Amino acid sequence: MFFDLSHQNVSLVNYAVEPVIKEYDRMVYLALSEFFFDSGLFSYYTAGVFQMHIVNEKMPKDLEMLLRTTYFGFIMMLNPALVDAPLSLQLAVNSPPKTSIKTSGATVVMTAIVNVMVLPPGQPPVQLSSMTMETKFNAKVSMRGKRLSVHADLRRFACFTSLFLQHVH
Structure with a gap:
């Protein structure tokens, strides 16, 4: 998650479920949840950006x-x-x-x-x-x-x- 360095204890609750990976024959897996983006936007919002x-x-x-x-x-x-x-x-x-x-x-x-x-x-x-x-x-x-x-x-x-x-x- 993202967070504002001056407010490290102010964060969003993560309601996302753990991803289930069913295949292991690929080189790279990248999963970005709504929480990932929401926490970034929230940290910018609380920082006044x-x-x-x-x-x-x-x-x-x-x-x-x-x-x-x-x-x-x-x-x-x-x-x-x-x-x-x-x-x-x-x-x-x-x-x-x-x-x-x-x-x-x-x-x-x-x-x-x-x-x-x-x-x-x-x-x-x-x-x-x-x-x-x-x-x-x-x-x-x-x-x-x-x-x-x-x-x-x-x-x-x-x-x-x-x-x-x-x-x-």
Whole structure:
């Protein structure tokens, strides 16, 4: 299992059954359970890796333009003090991601909270939106010659949002 070095006693309960190996005429056996991946994701979660604050030079220009020209643009036009203020995204996964492994591939499900803020100079941040994002990733692992190949795709992505209309003085 994986664990965070600063929290070695914080771990998940392993509900997996012991693998039963029926053939012994092969060279290498490798079994990775859901627990293996869940413990890795859990250690990253407890270490705070799945939390980000994207602001200023970390904000990609195309993302900032997209945010300003979508429905946030309407909110900012209502208040001219917000039009040129920098934007900020705060992203935090709010529970450990969960893995499931089937013959069709592996799936990782995670939920995150995303807060969109505008940062007017000399004033407190103004929250424009709070979104709950639910994502589901699929991954298929295969051998191609001597290479291990992983094909990942986004199966489901849903956002639930709340908009905030506030006045800045």
